[in-house]
Amino acid sequence: MKRLAPLLLLAGCGSGSTVTASSNMVDTATPVAASDAGQGARFLCADGRAVRAVFVDPETLTLHIGDETTEMRSAVAASGARYVGDKWQWWTRGLQQATLAPLKPGETAASAKGVECRVQ
Template sequence: MRRRTAALIALTAALSACTTVRHPHQPAAVLHCENGETVEVGYAGDLAIVTYKNRKHTMRTAISGSGARYVGEGLEWWTKGFEEGTIAVLPPGEQVSTGERVVCRAGPPPE
């Protein structure tokens, strides 16, 4: 009986530590950019899976002064929530993009 109780306690503890994470292949948000492109982004742990210009990029969190910033595969995605973000090219060796940032917003495409 003690073994079953111990096993039940261990199972309960393991299950309570689980969290729900959105599947990285399903976008959490679709944002329309000022350049006419679309960004689809999903989050899983410290990753952002960003589809931009029909190419999927896996990005990791990076240091930011404010908001959440993700970098990887030559791009930087910087957002302050799910409603707006900027995307920019991140050249090799750079930590923060110094190039043009494209603003992307949730909702209908810009006219």
């Protein structure tokens, strides 16, 4: 059975998913496919803030936070899918949760912990 585990991990490779070393589970939060453009999801954050995330194309996400709209670009992430905009970082982990964190001037990765958000 020990020999089977590495083969199961490799089975997810090449399908557009990534495997995270920390969880050994296939992460389905890779940037959206072109066919899914325009799809969005509503999230409720732990601080009570409502967020709507809309995928524009495989590299672009529009984030609606209250009355504010921010266009974000895909950024390098160790796991999940990370997007950054003028003053926000949106980091998804799986399809049901994300973290919203403020970017300080000049930051390309948030130094603040941020707030957890879940799909409504």
